[in-house]
Amino acid sequence: MPPSPVRPDRSSPHPLWRDDTVTTGIHLDPTRKHDFLFLIEATDSNPNGDPDAGGMPRTDPVSGQGLITDVAIKRKIRNTVALLNAHQPEPGYEIYVEAGVALNAQHERAYAARGDKATQADARAWMCQNFYDVRMFGAVMSTGKKPAGRVQGPMQIGFSRSIDAITPLEIGITRVTPTKQEDVDAFNNPTENKKGKETEMGTKHIVPYALYCGTGHFSAPLATRTGVTTKDLAIFWRAFQLMFEHDRASARGSLALRGLYIFTHDDAFGRAPSHSLFDRIEVKQLHDATARSFTDYGTPDIDDTDLPAGVTLTRLIG
Structure with missing residues (x-):
């Protein structure tokens, strides 16, 4: 196991945090396991183009459902965190995977900062300490003459899939x-x-309308290794809610976060399987006609009664 990184002081509130729903609550506790489900609405938009298909919206060729990759979501979160931190930069919130910056050059910074006798473990700890996305999402940093090893990130996001088939x-x-x-x-x-x-x-490629559902997971044991703090989680949820508001583009049309539901366990390893918790949230159409707005699905049906002992549901959106 790599040594725990030296943690900078990231306890004070971020100057751009404006929403108390993401600055207080058990969903900010990095010592607990969190499983979350989210809903993304796309209207006259290409939420995630496939470069192998000429930029067409990604689809499952069997079911016809639309797809949004985890990479696309994490890119938006990285961009939003960078915007939040740009107004008043703080140590520990740089972005490792950034446009126009060579990754090997970032590794070299780690060795330069830790001195001539720095080991790969030292460099890895420095990368976790200084780069938010390394600390949260992990990274493979084994390239170049001065590699910094591999970090398994505690925050992982899966593919998002549309509720119904789409017609690009x-x-x-x-x-x-x-x-x-x-x-x-x-x-x-x-x-x-x-x-x-x-x-x-x-x-231009668009999806006239689609509602996508995705899930994510936060591992407390892995967060201990990378040095995730309460503030790191707070900025993650804040960035998640803002990621479409500052990513407008002609190609993407209208994208909106319609739901964000977090199941928090009272320990690091969890009290119930994540799939059994996600099954408690049901999204379905109210009629047989093709959906063209969020109201065609109605309010998601959420069964929050008799949750497993030690599990709490936080609704940030929806």
């Missing part, structure tokens, strides 16, 4: 100007061999 659409669009200047020049002064062009065609 490909929408044709035009742009009023071409990309290349020579096309503009040729259009304004056409010749027999080159006519040029004044517009260009493109496509």
